[in-house]
Amino acid sequence: CGSDHSCYGPTNTVEHVRHVKRIQPGAPNAAYGPKAPLEWGQLNFLHTTDTHGWLEGHLKEQNYGADWGDFVTFSRRMKQTAGNMGVDLLLIDTGDLHDGNGLSDATTIDGTDSMPIFDGIEYDLLTIGNHELYISEVAYEMFNTWARKWGDRYITSNVKAFNQTSGQYEYIGATHRYFTTPKGLRVMAFGVLFDFTGNSNASQVLKAAEMVQEEWFKNAVETCEPIDVFVLFGHNPVRQTDSSNTLKLVFDEIRKVHPTTPIQILGGHSHIRDFAVYDDNSVGIESGRYCETLGWMSMTGFDASNSNFKGVKNPHGVPNPTRPARQGAKSPFVYSRRYLDWNRQTFIYHTKQTEAAFDYGSGLRVTDEVSQVREELKLGDVYGCAPQTWCISCVPFNDTSNIFPGVVLPAVSAIVVNKTREDKSRLIIGNTGAIRFDLHQGPFTYDDNFIVSPFRDAFLYIPDVPYELAKTVLPKLNSGPIAKRDLVTMPVPRDSCTDPTLGYLTRREMRQSHGVVRRQEVVTSGYVTTDDFGSDGDDTVHTGIENYALPGYFQAEVNFAEGSNPEAVDLIFVDFIESLILADLGGNYTSDMVSCYIDCDFTSQDFMLPYAKLVWQENIDNCPLAQA
Numbered sequence: 202c203g204s205d206h207s208c209y210g211p212t213n214t215v216e217h218v219r220h221v222k223r224i225q226p227g228a229p230n231a232a233y234g235p236k237a238p239l240e241w242g243q244l245n246f247l248h249t250t251d252t253h254g255w256l257e258g259h260l261k262e263q264n265y266g267a268d269w270g271d272f273v274t275f276s277r278r279m280k281q282t283a284g285n286m287g288v289d290l291l292l293i294d295t296g297d298l299h300d301g302n303g304l305s306d307a308t309t310i311d312g313t314d315s316m317p318i319f320d321g322i323e324y325d326l327l328t329i330g331n332h333e334l335y336i337s338e339v340a341y342e343m344f345n346t347w348a349r350k351w352g353d354r355y356i357t358s359n360v361k362a363f364n365q366t367s368g369q370y371e372y373i374g375a376t377h378r379y380f381t382t383p384k385g386l387r388v389m390a391f392g393v394l395f396d397f398t399g400n401s402n403a404s405q406v407l408k409a410a411e412m413v414q415e416e417w418f419k420n421a422v423e424t425c426e427p428i429d430v431f432v433l434f435g436h437n438p439v440r441q442t443d444s445s446n447t448l449k450l451v452f453d454e455i456r457k458v459h460p461t462t463p464i465q466i467l468g469g470h471s472h473i474r475d476f477a478v479y480d481d482n483s484v485g486i487e488s489g490r491y492c493e494t495l496g497w498m499s500m501t502g503f504d505a506s507n508s509n510f511k512g513v514k515n516p517h518g519v520p521n522p523t524r525p526a527r528q529g530a531k532s533p534f535v536y537s538r539r540y541l542d543w544n545r546q547t548f549i550y551h552t553k554q555t556e557a558a559f560d561y562g563s564g565l566r567v568t569d570e571v572s573q574v575r576e577e578l579k580l581g582d583v584y585g586c587a588p589q590t591w592c593i594s595c596v597p598f599n600d601t602s603n604i605f606p607g608v609v610l611p612a613v614s615a616i617v618v619n620k621t622r623e624d625k626s627r628l629i630i631g632n633t634g635a636i637r638f639d640l641h642q643g644p645f646t647y648d649d650n651f652i653v654s655p656f657r658d659a660f661l662y663i664p665d666v667p668y669e670l671a672k673t674v675l676p677k678l679n680s681g682p683i684a685k686r687d688l689v690t691m692p693v694p695r696d697s698c699t700d701p702t703l704g705y706l707t708r709r710e711m712r713q714s715h716g717v718v719r720r721q722e723v724v725t726s727g728y729v730t731t732d733d734f735g736s737d738g739d740d741t742v743h744t745g746i747e748n749y750a751l752p753g754y755f756q757a758e759v760n761f762a763e764g765s766n767p768e769a770v771d772l773i774f775v776d777f778i779e780s781l782i783l784a785d786l787g788g789n790y791t792s793d794m795v796s797c798y799i800d801c802d803f804t805s806q807d808f809m810l811p812y813a814k815l816v817w818q819e820n821i822d823n824c825p826l827a828q829a
């Protein structure tokens with residue numbers, strides 16, 4: 202492709218990219234913000250998970266509009282505050298660093314440009330997500346570059362990569378880490394990925410049940426060294442009833458040896474805000490997704506009888522945690538948790554700063570790096586003007602404002618076409634999980650292409666499948682084991698927008714003009730979180746939002762004659778679900794009957810741009826953003 206990305210899609214008849222115009226980063230929300238200061242304990246945690254490359258923040262949603270540079274400043278200020286108050290603060294990430302945003306996915310190898318930006322945060326502990334393991338090149342980057350850079354802070358207790366030099370699978374990061382915090386707490390940490398099986402052969406994932414049998418694990422749990430607190434973190438849901446959760450299994454193994462030592466759990470993968478009580482001395486937090494949420498968890502209860510803590514018990518001038526893990530808990534420990542909305546107003550409020558005084562040079566440099574990479578990757582290039590917002594789950598699956606009937610089905614129908622077979626009837630099947638984010642009204646940019654459909658899953662097909670058989674595939678898929686998406690609440694904003702009156706500014710200029718720009722009134726729309734501590738965890742109060750169930754798979758019927766069914770169809774699907782499709786077709790169909798539909802390089806990253814050029818050209822030079 203040329204640098205204007207104009208070669209995508211065989212049916213594109215619209216002239217190439219109309220213009221290059223940048224949309225604006227979101228301004229902080231003036232009307233709503235954090236409800237109260239954070240409760241600081243002896244041991245505090247700031248937690249990110251499932252960032253999926255969203256380091257630029259949400260450019261079309263003010264309430265999640267901070268960028269990674271803002272977070273660099275915030276995290277440094279919070280570390281300093283902890284130091285000044287005489288307490289510990291651990292910064293932790295639980296993986297899924299790619300797949301979901303142009304910043305991470307517009308390079309040949311995912312993460313080439315986003316990972317150095319992500320590395321601007323001085324995490325104490327990091328672990329690996331499944332999205333670091335689908336593609337071998339990405340897994341090797343984690344193994345050869347980032348694991349080396351992060352050293353013993355990168356913990357992959359059950360994930361190995363193939364070392365081409367030794368010919369062996371070796372742990373990508375450390376298996377565990379035993380360390381002492383600045384205030385003297387002796388911590389044992391494990392980083393455990395759920396029992397993921399979709400990885401390429403560049404890596405090996407040990408099931409948690411196997412991991413706990415490993416010699417190193419038993420030695421770490423049974424060590425004679427004193428342990429004041431376990432940090433059990435992982436790309437792994439914290440809710441015990443989630444079928445992917447394997448943290449509970451590891452928790453149980455630790456408890457056999459340490460019946461009352463606190464175990465602080467930090468999880469991810471299911472993209473929700475959540476907080477779960479495991480027992481009287483153990484709680485776990487999960488901190489959403491896509492740089493919408495920053496998780497906060499704190500605890501107090503360490504003393505000379507149960508630890509080596511040398512800091513301040515109840516730091517002054519701030520609220521302190523007060524809640525036992527559960528009513529009647531026999532434990533010295535009390536806790537707090539909070540889910541912070543990812544915007545500068547939140548960061549400024551919790552660091553007691555002003556807009557003018559907040560920034561550090563280190564943060565501004567990272568903000569500039571984000572702008573520079575966006576520029577280099579042409580992520581702001583506009584391909585169309587989306588006339589309305591289509592969401593994934595804020596309306597029912599069959600609603601015209603749902604992204605599947607509204608955008609995905611028409612887009613694959615129009616764009617996923619093999620010219621030599623265009624007269625054939627066809628069924629195009631995909632997994633709804635591949636569509637990652639709502640499409641907002643306004644300029645549809647190169648970045649939005651990755652935001653909506655980031656995966657490089659090739660379109661495959663089997664020609665001339667009898668329709669009577671082909672039509673049974675979708676219902677079988679949707680009643681099968683991988684059919685159900687998570688239906689729990691997620692903090693997805695619906696109707697915030699940026700100020701279209703601002704013209705082109707860099708992110709930094711935008712920030713400097715905050716004091717004078719006209720700002721639209723916005724309501725903080727998003728899901729309300731309910732967890733084991735109740736419904737008061739959202740740091741900014743949300744209005745509540747619907748979250749409708751989705752089937753696991755969608756299907757477009759194309760080129761069907763009015764009122765009659767075809768004899769046979771081309772059955773088209775993405776390679777991610779090939780084995781499921783073959784299983785549902787039955788034994789007569791095997792992988793040697795499957796081939797690439799357009800060509801093997803035409804993937805699910807490639808249908809949205811040509812569709813935008815085909816259907817959303819009206820108002821492209823004066824494209825209105827969504828109204829709040």
Ligand SMILES: O=c1ccn([C@@H]2O[C@H](COP(=O)(O)O)[C@@H](O)[C@H]2O)c(=O)[nH]1
Pocket residue numbers: 251297331332335470471472632633634635636656657658777
């Ligand atoms: O090539 C791919 C890889 C993944 N998916 C979808 O993503 C989810 C997993 O995403 P998490 O962020 O780890 O929850 C997987 O279940 C698929 O739905 C894909 O479509 N193609």
Ligand SMILES: [Zn+2]
Pocket residue numbers: 251253297470472
């Ligand atoms: Zn994820």
Ligand SMILES: [Zn+2]
Pocket residue numbers: 297330331332436469470471
């Ligand atoms: Zn994941």
